[in-house]
Amino acid sequence: MTMTDKPATPRPAPSAQAFVPFVSVDAMMRLVHRIGLPTALAQLTDRIEGDFRRWPEFDKTPRVAAHSEIGVIELMPTSDGTHYAFKYVNGHPSNTRAGLQTVTAFGVLARVATGYPLLFAEMTLLTALRTAATSALAARHLAPKGAKVMAMIGNGAQAEFQALALQAVVGIDTVRLYDTDAGATAKCVRNLAGSGLSVIPCTSAEEAVQGAQIITTCTADKRLATVLHDNMVGAGVHINAIGGDCPGKTELAPAILARASTFVEYPPQTRIEGEIQQMPAEHPVTELWQVITGQAAGRASDRQITLFDGVGFAIEDFSALMWLHEALGTETGAAQMLDLIADPDDPRDLYGMLMRSRPEG
């Protein structure tokens, strides 16, 4: 065996099937700019809605979580029998203090028939988009008609995407912001200038919910926090509770859950991770997909409190990766090709491929 450092590789140039398109953070940002963020959010909402309509076709499993004292790493797979997708996502609230993202993610779309990956993509940004799109989808089906004002409690990395998705899909025109960190609110005010939304910074959650028909909670503390107290939620309101998304992390007072009609993505996962982890195992919930298909009732009265207890489900990531895959089809040059798949001339001859790549000398 030679020990030269020269990367001479007589391996014939890998064939097309050796390569998997990679969408970097930079490529994802360029793609979103080319499509336009509000359009992208609306497209994602429609695509998630389409996949929720065919919910029974998907293999579903609660995400596979590796918990540690300070965070969680999760794998979220699903398949519709033709395509398979999974996402890797972490949640580390203390990362912010080290200048790192609380949530980062990447994912893969693959063909079920061969197991070969079709796409490898950053999903930190894409998760932010699909999470906002899922909130918009829930609000489209559950919020009071003509809702114009949303309170946004928690003004971190998700906040602007939530506001813009609700604007694009539901037509809100005002967002009332509150965060325990005034700097986060100020950042959000700056970022939403020019969006067409009236943006109102508030100094308490109580102030933020004044006059709001939709309340979105999206805070990042990993504990049983009470971001929203019972007396802050009036009749007829729709709540998107997004931030409580792992065991031991909730945002709502249990009394709100007792009064509200609760809608969820996938009950076996939400009962572990969502706001309803505070409630008995038999606490009644309705699956959002059944509201969308008309199999279950959504909002039944003007005074009903509807709660979307969103934790994020694998099918939303599947939808997002399928959206991305389609977008790449028309947006040329967005992906970089990675030599990810060993592709010997004879599939049984992996060893021969390795040996033929031996450097000369």
Place this chain on the structure above:
Amino acid sequence: MTMTDKPATPRPAPSAQAFVPFVSVDAMMRLVHRIGLPTALAQLTDRIEGDFRRWPEFDKTPRVAAHSEIGVIELMPTSDGTHYAFKYVNGHPSNTRAGLQTVTAFGVLARVATGYPLLFAEMTLLTALRTAATSALAARHLAPKGAKVMAMIGNGAQAEFQALALQAVVGIDTVRLYDTDAGATAKCVRNLAGSGLSVIPCTSAEEAVQGAQIITTCTADKRLATVLHDNMVGAGVHINAIGGDCPGKTELAPAILARASTFVEYPPQTRIEGEIQQMPAEHPVTELWQVITGQAAGRASDRQITLFDGVGFAIEDFSALMWLHEALGTETGAAQMLDLIADPDDPRDLYGMLMRSRPEG
């Protein structure tokens, strides 16, 4: 929003933590050549042994499988509390007919403390190496002392790696080859020329096992096949049964299992996927890691038949990725840096990062 195609990105150059090293197929091959394949196989065997010695430290879960009529896609995560690893791997026996690999794989190593990936790597080749190293590890602890002759039934993509690992780690000097496809055997004979092994092609499994102290079965049919019949297995033999690795896929006659002492990686997974899926749920097995630590007996007599019912477990992939990560530390230039992690200046300002990347014009 501008619609120019110009990829002008005022986003400041991403910081170091945005980038994740990627080891392509080509880079993996160069690395193996620089280290030397026998040395790499021996290093991997020692590293897997080291991780098996501290087995209780790992989070363990059966792999998460998505089965279809013609194959399976699996995610295999594990963690030792400091590092987290997962592998994506498919198994599609019919891929060979389409000129594709039966098994392809890639994986990620990450830091538990932050959830940030440390490494993204091809694992088709790396899986071949670690699978062979795991067989060598089992044989080191279970095969009769001084074993020199191995029968290799199934001469596909794994065969040469198995032979070379057993040569490097256990010291076999002869390999007797058989495959239902004579072309696969011929390929294997060609590839092993110059390895220092005596290579003997055989025209039946019965012929191949003549005089062998170790029998390795590694065929790819996805069904309950009988590659090895009871009357082919004599007293004192060690069997590495590698090919039966998913539900409905086995290689050994049940009578062999009844006579042999069976050693496994992780019982909850092996009972679903391994040869012992043919046996009652209470069929006795010994965990290989306990043999290695001395907590359980391995081979107890010269006439005992020992069977390593190997299905491949996540800890072996963890070991392989840790080996790769360390090797990259000294083998500069092997990895390509991927812009995988969104890394805004202010972690709460993902939206601002997106907006600052908006093309001018």
